[in-house]
Amino acid sequence: MRASQYFLATLKEAPQEAELPSHKLMLRGGLIRKLGSGLYSWLPLGMRVLHKVERIVREEMDRAGALEVIMPPVQPAELWQETGRWSLYGPMMLRIKDRAEREFCYAPTAEEVITDIARKELRSYRQLPVNFYQIQTKFRDEIRPRFGVLRAREFSMKDAYSFDADEPGMLRSYQRMFDAYVRIFTRLGLKFRPVAADTGEIGGLASHEFQVLADSGEDLIAYSDASDYAANVEQAEALAPAAPRAAASESLAKDPTPGTATCEGVAKLWGLPLQRTVKAILLYANHRVHMLLIRGDHTLNEVKVGKVPGLKGWRWANEDEILAAADGPAGYLGPIGLDRAKITVIADRTVAAMSDFVCGANAKDFHMRGANWGRDCPEPDLVADIRNVVAGDPSPDGKGTLAIVRGIEVGHVFALGRRYSEAMQATFTAEDGTQKPFEMGCYGIGVTRIVGAAIEQNHDERGIIWPDPMAPFTVAVIPLGYHKSEAVKAAAESLYAELAGAGVEVLLDDRNERPGVMLADQELVGIPHRLVIGERGLKEGAVEYQHRRDAAATKVPLAGAAAHVRERLAP
RNA sequence: CGGGGUGUAGCGCAGCCUGGUAGCGCACUUGCUUUGGGAGCAAGUUGUCGGGGGUUCGAAUCCCUCCACCCCGACCA
Incomplete structure (x- = not known):
């Protein structure tokens, strides 16, 4: 190509809307232009990169035995109503009507359509396993689109769906996709990690995210320094401390902490390490107020909270509920002196193993020190893993210590099971003559996101430094x-x-x-x-x-x- | 959705406080010179000052309202 015949739309200065290096460089380099919030046009140079990515994705999908299809981006509401996702998906889904007032959505994903194809076209176990994929535009009306192409509303995704006769078969399909993804990101020249992910409400059998390592990533990944263990922080288990709880050595004291409603403040006021403090978080679930206790320097993991028995569907407690159940205002709450008939105390594993700790006194401007389980208040009603892991925690697989890095999710593989096939009565005739629902898996790659993620990982003050396989x-x-x-x-x-x-x-x-x-x-x-x-x-x-x-x-x-x-x- | 910020030429910005003919740099056009790290000179082109309403003799500027975009947050006591 001759530059004189080409279209180089480079800019000396980046438009002010861009914050991240990749976003600025894609704009300055003339790869993309913004049309609206989360909407981008791809210019010729950007298209060359996108095509490079697509080609590698296609080659590896084909090599893994997947078959390319393409499905309409505009999909009828009826299909989505069959699986209940027409309402579940909420405002994230862009809904549109045709001239006859029939409802459609602009597809955020395609499980429904592919399952519809499967139930109509796949009749026998002899046709299985099969894996269909497409590379196509998706639309998700994100709460807050940002970072250019990294969290756009409209984006290109490779989505694949496997259909198997039984669960072992599905897990083999899953593994085949997992391996294909490893090849894809390796070929693209990216530094990445497959990490165990939360299987979420669907309760699938397995799920891994493929994370490109980058400081600007929105996801936090915990990985072991001594093994292959890697998981999204949302998912990584925080083990109970190895050492048993130490015996109480201090006596309980209630001391004033005027105007100090945070653990940080109290630790500073009393000259104690933050690790000696315990913070209380109140929430409401199943018609009851619960006090969750985590160490002052830890953060609550909302996903884990939702999995604690009795806390499904929880919400934060409001002010009135807090006062009624704990007799004290927010900022000064703790497990001591509570009426356990009114409130359930759930301690994080770390907190359950603490002694001589600092906590709120359930009275404004007062905290307790030298608090001890058993002696000063009853043992927790429940001990659970409810916090996010932090760097230095032991790895859940028992090997090494966890470190935490940021990542950009560019791929996700999911062993779905029968969630969609059962909802849509997608069945095939099994070897024994009975009708069985397909065992499904779904597998996504953010094709446009890969381009941004690659730049986040490969740039300097002068511009982009493409890995050869992606270079325009x-x-x-x-x-x-x-x-x-x-x-x-x-x-x-x-x-x-x-x-x-x-x-x-x-x-x-x-x-x-x-x-x-x-x-x-x-x-x-x-x-x-x-x-x-x-x-x-x-x-x-x-x-x-x-x-x-x-x-x-x-x-x-x-x-x-x-x-x-x-x-x-x-x- | 809550909070903050920004909207002036294709891009980056000034002007607004204190109302009086819309500016600067880059880009673009033409010409000449220049040519080993984003050239120089000269002459040009480019604007519903985000939209609407109001105040005023007069509004980019003051007031009201709507919109778009960006950032932070979304209950962690």
Whole structure:
């Protein structure tokens, strides 16, 4: 491709709406333009990247035996009503009506449609297993779209759905997809981790997220420093402390803490480590107020809370409920002196093992110190894992210690089971002649999100640094004085022809621009390899090669330049 | 949905407080010069000042209202 014939829409300054590096660079590099909140147009350069990603995804899906289909993005409400998701999906789903006032949605996902296809087309176990996938635009009306393409409302997703005759078969399909995902993200040149994820309300059998590691990620991932264990923080189990509770050594004291309603404040006031404090969080579930206790430096895990027996469907307690059940105002609450007939005390595993701790006194401007279970108040009604793990916690698999990193979720595999097939009566005739519902799995990859995530992981102050497999062009040929010097022009043209002839995606910058402009554009747009041709070098028969990550250029003979570059390309 | 912020040329911004012919840089067009890191000179082009309403002789500027976009948060006592 010749730059003079192409469309490079680079910007010197990033539009003010962009905050993250990837968002700024995609705008500045001319990959995308914003149409509205969470809505982006993809310009030619961005499309080249997107196509690279799609191609790798397709190749690996095909290799894994999945079959490509395409389903309409606009889907009738009836199908969604069959599974109950027409109401469950809520405002996240964009609903539209046709001229006859029939209701449709713009698909946020396609389980219903694919299950409809399966129930109509798949009749016998002999046709199983089968896996259908599509790469298609989805729409989710996110609460807060942000970070450009990383959390857009409209986005491209590869979604695949497997159908098996039984559960072991489904788990094999699941594993096949898992393996395909590992290959895809590896081929894309990304640093990623598959992590165990919450299976959520659906209660599926297995679920893994594929997280691209990046500081700007919205997800927190806990991983072991000594094993393969990795899980979303929402999911990672916080083990009970190994050491048993120490014996009480202090006596209980109620001391004033005027105007100090937080654990941090009390710890500071009394000169104690935050780890000695316990905070109380009140919530309401099953017609009853519950006091949850976690250590002052820990945070509550709402997903885990929902799984505690008796807390399903919980909500935060309101002010009146707090006063009625605990006799004290928020900020000064604790387990001591409570009427357990009015309130249930649920302690985190860590808290249950604490002694001589600090907690609220259930009276405004007072806290307790030297508090001990059994002696000063009854043991907790229930001990449960209700907190988020923190760095330094032991790994749940018993090997090593947890560390926490941020990630961007780019893929998710899910062993679904019969949730959709049963709801939609999607059955096949089994070997024994009976009708059985399909065992399903679903598998998503955020194709457009991958592009943003890759930039988050691969950029510097000058611009993007594409991994070769995603680069819009792999090599830039930059002649200095193309329009001035016949020698430069001839060398550039022959290099361009040689590389293009060898199947290398090369961009020849034949624009009549100054060197600084061409170099800055190449760096901004992230073309990983470049050859600079100037009269100066040509006098000694040399051109300059520089990888986007190299600190300096290296001279190579003109005759061997194309070969030199090709040796450096990713296979 | 709650809170905060921003809307002025394609992009980045000033002007608003204190009302009086809409500006700067970049980009774009033409010409000349320049050509190893985002050129120089000259001459140009580009605006419903987010929309609507009000106050005023006069509104980008003051008031009301709506909208869009961005950020933080969404009950962690």
